[in-house]
Each structure stands twice: as structure tokens, then as C-alpha cells.
Amino acid sequence: MDGRAEDSGRVYQSSGDQYITEHHHHDPRATGSAGGGGWPDSVRRPAIGRTPVVLRDRADVLARLREAVESARGGAVYVLHGMGGCGKTAVAYDLFQIATREFGRIGLWVNASDRASLRAGMLAVAADRGAGDGELQAARHGYRPAADLVWDRLDRSPDPWLLVLDNADDPAILRDGSWLRDSPGGIVVVTTRRAAARWWPGALLQHIGVLPRDDAARVLCDLAPHSGTLEQAALIAERLGRLPLALTLAGGFLAQQVIDPWTLDTYGRHLEQGERVDLIDQGADGLTGDDPRHLVGRTWQLTLDSFEANGLPEAVGLLRLLARLAAEPLPVSVLNRPDIGAVLPPARAEAALTALLDHSLGQLVDLGVRCVHCHGVLLDSVAAATPAEEVPVLDATAVRLLDASVPAQPDAGPYDPRLRLLAPHALALLRRSGTRGSSTGEPRGAEPGNAERESAEPESAATTADVLAVATRLAVALHRTGDYLSAWETASAAATLAERALGPEHRGVLAARSRTGRSLFRLGRYDEAEALLRQTRAAQQRLFGASDPDTLDSCHALQLVLGNHGKREEAVILLRSTIAARSLVLGPGHPATLRSRASMLTLLTAPELAAEDGGTLLELSEECVRHLGPDHTVTLNARHNHARALFVLGRFPGADAEIRRAIEQYEQRFGPDHPAVLSARQLRAQTVAALGDRETAVAIMADVTARRKQSLGADHHFTTVSRDLLGAMRSGTWQPPPPYAG
Incomplete structure (x- = not known):
């Protein structure tokens, strides 16, 4: 079929693996x-x-x-x-x-x-x-x-x-x-x-193979009807391997030339120049073997050369920067930062992005925030053709851009879908940077002589470590919004990818493994979480010492698993040692120290609570207010756990007042379905029942059970606990703890 385009119209002949996901x-x-x-x-x-x-x-x-x-x-x-x-x-x-x-x-x-x-x-x-x-x-x-x-x-x-x-x-x-x-x-x-x-x-x-010669030639003629004859198009089609995607992009490139239009012969001469043509010439022959994404890379190189020739090298730099990331929507705001200046002038980022969009090298998509989305074949091809000397600067810039886009101090909050958008890009950059070199596998840590090893670490491994740190912090942010599945996937994948370049005992790899264990715990996968955290803690203790902050982070995470996995006594012993070490290393008023002390309120029995530091543990929420303020997440957590301790001691009116206050603050911060809110409302049902209002207690527990079943699944441990408690309240067999008179 012979088709012609008029005015601003275009005729499209064939489509490859290009897609738009909105x-x-x-x-x-x-x-x-x-x-x-x-x-x-x-x-x-x-x-x-x-x-x-x-x-x-x-x-x-x-x-x-x-x-x-x-x-x-x-x-x-x-x-x-x-x-x-x-x-x-x-x-x-x-x-x-x-x-x-x-x-x-x-x-x-x-x-x-x-x-x-x-x-x-x-x-x-x-x-x-x-x-x-x-x-x-x-x-x-x-x-x-x-x-x-x-x-x-x-x-x-x-x-x-x-x-x-x-x-x-x-x-x-x-x-x-x-x-x-x-x-x-x-x-x-x-x-x-x-x-x-x-x-x-x-x-x-x-x-599905490549097109026959005549059909391939017609693709070029349909897209760029004024660029040459059918026979000239057939010659170009052969050089492009008669690949529909390559033909479509080549024809689109020719059709968009305005100031200095290229003919098919001009295009052919460029294909014959330099090593860039090698992969294109193999297009029809490479149906098996090497990754076929690399076989069409030089088609886009012609567009990059055109940017250079027409005085817009910033578009080349931007595309090469995007090619270090994933073929997923990237918030445009990530590119609107001064850190991009190492690759292109920040003032030229707008023009560069517009050029990519105009040449069909990217698309804008709307996910509640504007994003740029480039096709995977394009990005892989551009990455393969990027000059090796430019890669370190591109990777370092990409790390800084992602680092600036992830919260510096991740805090608990409502679900934020924007965080998910960053995860595939951090992992893609980790994957690419990890292939540029290898390290000796020696850990980076606080042991003697480590600073010298760090300074001698290959540049690619250092970049990998930086990306890993960003990915791990992103996993923390996802975890604290309640998106435990994404947090687990991000931390687990980051640790696996980085381990190839940094070794299994690298400090950052172990920190990512520890975060993976925390998310496994929240997903109800206790056996996996316990095994991973024990292994990670042992490695950190051997490499960095028992009082290292990373080791103590894993200790705190492990005691959470043990306490919910029927191993209370071991959890209490581990938590006591964690509190002592954190108080010594970080100070008694540090958020991590206070968080561990707040966890103790959930593990102790009534006699233990009364005896703990002469009862001063029950004043922890006020201490958190003095050190951190009334709205800090650790303060809210301490107030919640304090209500639980009062309930265990049989002080039901005080427990009810405290947990109502905690629920109000939780819901303002997180919304009604956040796991912390449901946990607090379950305790509220118990305090209400203990005060004699069984009807209200049953109504609260029915709602909590339904929400946990919906969000966690019917078989999750927390859902099972809520369901059993609801049944006991309905049947009248549930009894509150007796008031502690000691």
C-alpha cells in the first residue's frame, strides 16, 4: 500500500515492542x-x-x-x-x-x-x-x-x-x-x-521474523515518502536487518528532518561509517544468541548524532542519563534538580526533554504526577552505545538525583505511590553500575584498616555502594508507609544485585538484608524473617562488633520477630542488651534508644513492668515528649505501648484514655487502615470490654478483623489473632487480666 502524509499528518506502517502504560x-x-x-x-x-x-x-x-x-x-x-x-x-x-x-x-x-x-x-x-x-x-x-x-x-x-x-x-x-x-x-x-x-x-x-525485502522497503517509503525511491529504501532496509522497529524509527527520523533533510542515500552513508553499524547489520541474523535488544542500538545513534549536529547535545546527555535508569515512568521532578548539572546545564533540561519527546524517544504519562517514559529497547540500546568514559559521571549523577528524591529521614506516614515509582530506577541503576567492575569482596565497616580499603575500592564498586544506600533508604520509606511488599521486594533485590559487585559481607549489603528481614516479619513470614535476621546479625557482629549501630538495628528487628513468634524470653534478653548498647553508643535520648525501650513495654508481664527500673518505664512516653516532641513517631509508638502496659497491669480506665488518644493521633497521620491504627483499635476493644461495654468492644473488633482480613489476608498471624479475640468476646469467654496488686 502506498500512503502519503500531508501537513502535520503521519503514516505509520509497522510497530515493534513499543508500548505506553498509563x-x-x-x-x-x-x-x-x-x-x-x-x-x-x-x-x-x-x-x-x-x-x-x-x-x-x-x-x-x-x-x-x-x-x-x-x-x-x-x-x-x-x-x-x-x-x-x-x-x-x-x-x-x-x-x-x-x-x-x-x-x-x-x-x-x-x-x-x-x-x-x-x-x-x-x-x-x-x-x-x-x-x-x-x-x-x-x-x-x-x-x-x-x-x-x-x-x-x-x-x-x-x-x-x-x-x-x-x-x-x-x-x-x-x-x-x-x-x-x-x-x-x-x-x-x-x-x-x-x-x-x-x-x-x-x-x-x-x-515472528523480520519482513521480506519488498515489504520492508515499503515501510520506509510510507513513513518518509520524499526521501528516495523504493529500490533505495530496499537497500536501507537490508542494512537495518528488515526489522520493523528499526525501519519505523529510521523512517520517522527521515520524516522529521526540516532544516537539512536527509535522503535515503545520506542515511545509508551514515550507516556505513564507523563501528556503530556492526550491530545493525546483524539484525536479520541475530534471531538467537546474544540479547537482540542490542542489535538495533545504532538506529537511535543516528538520532543522537543529529542532536549533536544541530546544536542540542544536551538531549544526548539526557537520554544517556535516562538509559542508566529503568524503562518505567520517571517523575519529571527528578530531573529538575541542580545535580543534573554534571551531565547537562539545568537550564537546558527543558529543551533537552522536549527534543526527546519530539523525536519519539520518550513520552509523557500521567500518574498523578508528570512522568517521562522511554521504551526499554531504546534505553538498553543507548546504554550499550554510551562511551565508557561517560558512564561514571552518568551513574554518579543518577545516584544524586535519586538520592535527592528519596526522603532523607524516612518517617511513618500514609501510603505514598510516588515512592514505588522510584524503586525500579534505583534497582536498574544498581544493576548497571554493578556490571562496571568488581571489588575484592572485603567488607566495608568499622574494623581497623577499613578506611584504607574503602579509599582503594574501584570507582564502580563505590558507585554501587552509593546506589545501594539509596535503595535501602527507599525500602525503609516504603516500609514505614505500610507498603511492606514493595519494601521487601526493593530491599531484597537491592541486596542481591549489590552482592555481586561488593560481596556478601559488605556493610551496605548486610544493611539491605536486615531491612529485608523486617519486611518479611511484617508480611507474616516469621520463619524466613528470623533466619535471615539471625544470619545477618551474626555477620554484622563478627565484622563490625556487637555495639555497632547496624548490628543493633538487626538486634532490634530480630527481637520483634521473636516476641511475635512465641519466643518472649529470648526476645526480652536480646532487647535488654540492645537498649543497653544503644544507650551507651547513641545516648539515652536518641530515637533508636527510645524506640527499643518502647518495645520493652510490649514484652513484659505485669510483675516485670512494675519492677522495671522501679516503674520508671511507665513514664517513657513523657520522656519521649521531652526528647523528641509530642508528635514524633517514636512518641506515638511509646504512647500506644504505654496503654498496652497499663492494660496488662489492670489499670483499664487509664489504658482506655491513653489508647483513645493514640488512635486519634494515628488516624490523623496515617488514615484508618494503617497497620498501626488497627493494632491500636484492637487494644481499644480490649480496654472497652474490660470496662464492661462488651457490645462496643465486639463492634470494634469486628471492624478490625474485617480490615485486617482485607489488607493482610485471612491466614496472616495478625488476622488470626483478631479473629480469635472477636470470637472470644462474642462468646463471653474472654477475660481481662486481673489488676496487679504488687
């Missing part, structure tokens, strides 16, 4: 939605960047797929595989239109390029197929099997459907969560670069 983040407290932030705006429309006008040379493939969607049968899984940019997404898009428009199937489209996007998209599918808010809330926070929920809803769907899992280039993501299944209710189509049959047991595999 997220909208909403506060569940305001919307009542269990989904929360991070879901795609729609799974009913294919989230792809460019839709082909005509799909060339795919008739045989579409004919086979058409037969599947035309029949009323389900249960089939089709895997479209091939090199990146071959048009797998374009084939899936055409099939999607056929299935929905001609045969009335429900069309569902999910970006499966990474774990977060797949999870969000599949939960949106579950919502589309009728899942309730409670089910979605529990699945989102990882407290019930999310994949089981999704496939149960798909199996029970009253309408036949077609589900497309696009850009599933890491099959392990699908396998680990059991996200890919067959169903009698519909047909699944997967697009991927991974062709090995072992990844797709039971699926029907279909290879």
Missing part, C-alpha cells in the same frame, strides 16, 4: 478502591505506542490465530516469539481487533515486561472480571495469592475473552508467580523474545 494512582481512603495506585488505566485497550496502518507479511500467522478466536473454544496459549522489534506486538494488536470487533470476545491487554506492571495489569483484569475490593486489596499487598484470584475470575467469566501478555521477555516473572495458565474461558497470547520451548510448556509457539 497509570492513575488514587488514595484508597478517598476512592474506596482496593486497587490503589499503580494500576493501568485500562486493560480493554492495547497499550502500544503506534498502531500499524497495514500489517505486512503476517497473513499466515493471523489466519491460524483467527481460527482460534473464531471458535467458541478456549484453553489455548499462543506464544509469539522473535527478536525484539519484529512486530510481535503488532500481530497481537491485529488479533485483538479481530477478536473484539468481529467475534465479540472480551479483549484484555497486559504489559508483562516486568513484575510490577504484570501484577498491576493482572489485578486490573481480575477487577474487570468482577473481583471485589477486599480481594484486590489483599492481593495487592501480597497477603493472598494474586494469580489464583485472577485466574479464578477468568475461569468464571461469563464472556469468552482474549488475554494478551505483551513484552513477556522474562518468562521467570510469569513462572514464579504462576501467572501464565490456560483456561476454558478464553485464549491467551504471549509476545516475547524468549523462544526456548522449556519456558512455554503446553503452549503453541509461533515465530
Whole structure:
């Protein structure tokens, strides 16, 4: 088909693995939605960047797929595989239109390029197929099997459907969560670069290759009709490996030249110059073997050269900077910082970003905050072509930008979806920086001689350590908003990635492992948390000493697990030693010291509370106010735990007044569903029951149990405790502790 563009119009011929994922983040407290932030705006429309006008040379493939969607049968899984940019997404898009428009199937489209996007998209599918808010809330926070929920809803769907899992280039993501299944209710189509049959047991595999010569030439002519003849286009198409994505980008580049338009011959001469052409020439031959993302990298290099030639080198620097991060939405505010000056003048950042957007090298997306989103193939290709001497400055700049975007002192607060947006970028930078060098594996710590080792550490390992510190602090911030699943995923992945460059006994790696253990505890995975924290604490104690702040952090975390895991006596012993060491090293008024002392209020029995420091422990909340102020998180926690201690001592009126005060402050800070609020309200139910108002107590406990079931899942330890307490109150078998007369 010969197509021409007029005025500002464009004709698009083919599409590769380009996609747009649009997220909208909403506060569940305001919307009542269990989904929360991070879901795609729609799974009913294919989230792809460019839709082909005509799909060339795919008739045989579409004919086979058409037969599947035309029949009323389900249960089939089709895997479209091939090199990146071959048009797998374009084939899936055409099939999607056929299935929905001609045969009335429900069309569902999910970006499966990474774990977060797949999870969000599949939960949106579950919502589309009728899942309730409670089910979605529990699945989102990882407290019930999310994949089981999704496939149960798909199996029970009253309408036949077609589900497309696009850009599933890491099959392990699908396998680990059991996200890919067959169903009698519909047909699944997967697009991927991974062709090995072992990844797709039971699926029907279909290879998608490059375009024939004539069809490839027509792609260039349709996009840039004034740049040359069909034969000239055929020559360029061959040099580009007849890869649809490379052809689309090359044609778009030629069409956008205004001041000094290039012809196809000019484009061809640039392809022949220098080493940059090597990977492009292998495009048609590299369907297996090396990562095919690298085979189209030099196509974008021509655009970067054009930026340089036209006096806009800042766009090159910005794209290379973005290529150190992830192929996920990045808040534009991250780029609006003075630290970017090492790569490009801050005053030129706006013009540079505009140039990238104008050349289809990025897109603006709205997630409640403006973000720039670049395609993964583009970023990987640019990263591979970035001059090695520029990489250290780019990595150091990216670290500083992310560091400035993460709270310097993470504090407890309501769920903040913006924090999640930063996590994939920190991990991507950690992955890239960790491949630039290796260290001796020797730990960095407080032991003698460590400063000399640090100064001799390779630059890449030092950068990795800096990124790791940012990622760990981000995990802390996520944890303290109650997003324990994201905190665990971030800390665990950061530790694993950094360990390759820094070694398992590096101080930062061990700190990330400790944060991982804390989040495992909050997720109810006590055995895993205890084992990891014991191992980490032992390593820190051996390397840094028993009184090192990092060692003491792990001690505090471990006693939390032990106290909730039926090992109270060991927890008390460990906590006493932690308090003593923190008081000596940090001082008695330090927040960490006061936090540990507040934990003691939750572990002691009535006689122990009365005897502890002559009863001065019961005055801890006032001490926290003097040192930290009345609104500090540790002060609020101490007030909560003080109410618990009064309850254990049988001082019910005082306990009730204190916990009501704590609940009011908690709800103002965190909202009604934060774990700290639910814990405080459970104690309130007990104080009310102890004061004789069993009806009110049962109502409070019923609400707490329902909220914990929704957010944590029915089998979480905290949910079980709440459910048992509710049952005892309803039956009248629950009894408050007797007043302590000692």
C-alpha cells in the first residue's frame, strides 16, 4: 500500500515492542478502591505506542490465530516469539481487533515486561472480571495469592475473552508467580523474545521474523515518502536487518528532518561509517544468541548524532542519563534538580526533554504526577552505545538525583505511590553500575584498616555502594508507609544485585538484608524473617562488633520477630542488651534508644513492668515528649505501648484514655487502615470490654478483623489473632487480666 502524509499528518506502517502504560494512582481512603495506585488505566485497550496502518507479511500467522478466536473454544496459549522489534506486538494488536470487533470476545491487554506492571495489569483484569475490593486489596499487598484470584475470575467469566501478555521477555516473572495458565474461558497470547520451548510448556509457539525485502522497503517509503525511491529504501532496509522497529524509527527520523533533510542515500552513508553499524547489520541474523535488544542500538545513534549536529547535545546527555535508569515512568521532578548539572546545564533540561519527546524517544504519562517514559529497547540500546568514559559521571549523577528524591529521614506516614515509582530506577541503576567492575569482596565497616580499603575500592564498586544506600533508604520509606511488599521486594533485590559487585559481607549489603528481614516479619513470614535476621546479625557482629549501630538495628528487628513468634524470653534478653548498647553508643535520648525501650513495654508481664527500673518505664512516653516532641513517631509508638502496659497491669480506665488518644493521633497521620491504627483499635476493644461495654468492644473488633482480613489476608498471624479475640468476646469467654496488686 502506498500512503502519503500531508501537513502535520503521519503514516505509520509497522510497530515493534513499543508500548505506553498509563497509570492513575488514587488514595484508597478517598476512592474506596482496593486497587490503589499503580494500576493501568485500562486493560480493554492495547497499550502500544503506534498502531500499524497495514500489517505486512503476517497473513499466515493471523489466519491460524483467527481460527482460534473464531471458535467458541478456549484453553489455548499462543506464544509469539522473535527478536525484539519484529512486530510481535503488532500481530497481537491485529488479533485483538479481530477478536473484539468481529467475534465479540472480551479483549484484555497486559504489559508483562516486568513484575510490577504484570501484577498491576493482572489485578486490573481480575477487577474487570468482577473481583471485589477486599480481594484486590489483599492481593495487592501480597497477603493472598494474586494469580489464583485472577485466574479464578477468568475461569468464571461469563464472556469468552482474549488475554494478551505483551513484552513477556522474562518468562521467570510469569513462572514464579504462576501467572501464565490456560483456561476454558478464553485464549491467551504471549509476545516475547524468549523462544526456548522449556519456558512455554503446553503452549503453541509461533515465530515472528523480520519482513521480506519488498515489504520492508515499503515501510520506509510510507513513513518518509520524499526521501528516495523504493529500490533505495530496499537497500536501507537490508542494512537495518528488515526489522520493523528499526525501519519505523529510521523512517520517522527521515520524516522529521526540516532544516537539512536527509535522503535515503545520506542515511545509508551514515550507516556505513564507523563501528556503530556492526550491530545493525546483524539484525536479520541475530534471531538467537546474544540479547537482540542490542542489535538495533545504532538506529537511535543516528538520532543522537543529529542532536549533536544541530546544536542540542544536551538531549544526548539526557537520554544517556535516562538509559542508566529503568524503562518505567520517571517523575519529571527528578530531573529538575541542580545535580543534573554534571551531565547537562539545568537550564537546558527543558529543551533537552522536549527534543526527546519530539523525536519519539520518550513520552509523557500521567500518574498523578508528570512522568517521562522511554521504551526499554531504546534505553538498553543507548546504554550499550554510551562511551565508557561517560558512564561514571552518568551513574554518579543518577545516584544524586535519586538520592535527592528519596526522603532523607524516612518517617511513618500514609501510603505514598510516588515512592514505588522510584524503586525500579534505583534497582536498574544498581544493576548497571554493578556490571562496571568488581571489588575484592572485603567488607566495608568499622574494623581497623577499613578506611584504607574503602579509599582503594574501584570507582564502580563505590558507585554501587552509593546506589545501594539509596535503595535501602527507599525500602525503609516504603516500609514505614505500610507498603511492606514493595519494601521487601526493593530491599531484597537491592541486596542481591549489590552482592555481586561488593560481596556478601559488605556493610551496605548486610544493611539491605536486615531491612529485608523486617519486611518479611511484617508480611507474616516469621520463619524466613528470623533466619535471615539471625544470619545477618551474626555477620554484622563478627565484622563490625556487637555495639555497632547496624548490628543493633538487626538486634532490634530480630527481637520483634521473636516476641511475635512465641519466643518472649529470648526476645526480652536480646532487647535488654540492645537498649543497653544503644544507650551507651547513641545516648539515652536518641530515637533508636527510645524506640527499643518502647518495645520493652510490649514484652513484659505485669510483675516485670512494675519492677522495671522501679516503674520508671511507665513514664517513657513523657520522656519521649521531652526528647523528641509530642508528635514524633517514636512518641506515638511509646504512647500506644504505654496503654498496652497499663492494660496488662489492670489499670483499664487509664489504658482506655491513653489508647483513645493514640488512635486519634494515628488516624490523623496515617488514615484508618494503617497497620498501626488497627493494632491500636484492637487494644481499644480490649480496654472497652474490660470496662464492661462488651457490645462496643465486639463492634470494634469486628471492624478490625474485617480490615485486617482485607489488607493482610485471612491466614496472616495478625488476622488470626483478631479473629480469635472477636470470637472470644462474642462468646463471653474472654477475660481481662486481673489488676496487679504488687
